[in-house]
Amino acid sequence: MMMLRPCAALKDTTVLVPLLLLVLGDEAARAAVADSRAITIDGCKLACATKLVKESGGEITRDYAVLDVILFPLRWSRRNRDSRPVGR
Numbered sequence: 378m379m380m381l382r383p384c385a386a387l388k389d390t391t392v393l394v395p396l397l398l399l400v401l402g403d404e405a406a407r408a409a410v411a412d413s414r415a416i417t418i419d420g421c422k423l424a425c426a427t428k429l430v431k432e433s434g435g436e437i438t439r440d441y442a443v444l445d446v447i448l449f450p451l452r453w454s455r456r457n458r459d460s461r462p463v464g465r
Contacts, residue, residue: 399429410435418443 398406411434417426418441427440 396426396429399433400425407433414438417441
């Protein structure tokens with residue numbers, strides 16, 4: 378099984394589990410997630426990562442949707458046009 382390890386400062390407390398392993402039902406991946414706190418990063422509004430972590434018994438500490446992170450600055454600037462810097 379392939380588990381990704383983060384930088385040395387977090388190696389004792391953090392494990393990155395690929396979504397594919399949860400989708401395929403990999404027992405080691407599900408065991409790593411079960412009864413653990415998790416941060417999920419979802420690529421779309423279907424929120425597959427968040428759903429699979431919950432199904433595997435994990436607790437979602439924070440979830441991110443890539444589209445929200447990308448689109449937030451655009452939405453903010455449209456709503457707050459008066460706050461933008463003025464060019465020369």
